[in-house]
Amino acid sequence: GDSVTQMEGPVTLSEEAFLTINCTYTATGYPSLFWYVQYPGEGLQLLLKATKADDKGSNKGFEATYRKETTSFHLEKGSVQVSDSAVYFCALSDQSYGKLTFGQGTILTVHP
């Protein structure tokens, strides 16, 4: 079946540091890939998505490129802020409807 593996957390960075959160996937078809973010006490919000190989999703300074050859969708940001502290989830959808397979989540803490 489909699966998503994220890098082990938690990740702790200083403000303005470079961020990478690794995500790899296993899927039988041609999935769409997503990054969701969860702030404390809230539900998940879509951060960015990519629907086919070599697509780059971007939003709020975050980027991720759909790499079919390495089955990866790593999240990056050049300069993190304290307000980026949250839990980040990588997910895939291998069907036309909204059934997603999620990774285990990565907790990011950014210190001033």
Add this chain to the structure above:
Amino acid sequence: DGGITQSPKYLFRKEGQNVTLSCEQNLNHDAMYWYRQDPGQGLRLIYYSQIVNDFQKGDIAEGYSVSREKKESFPLTVTSAQKNPTAFYLCASHGGQHNSPLHFGNGTRLTVT
């Protein structure tokens, strides 16, 4: 503003009691979902419904039940048969367009003692 409302935000129950979590959406979405979130395990799908009066089991449906009598509402009942009910429960909806994202509510944290 359109969105998904989950209530209550915090819920406490004694072991052996059934409890129902509310989920209402005004996005006019056909599909609705219930996920369970546990620390370090990501989200796991409990039940989903693609249309009124129809629903399917997800990956961890045992000990849960749902109903979908109205398009706007998809309540989840956590029964006494659920062995580890304490968790954060998230409701979501989907508009049906290919590759469009899930919209999530803010969740209900259920504690059973």
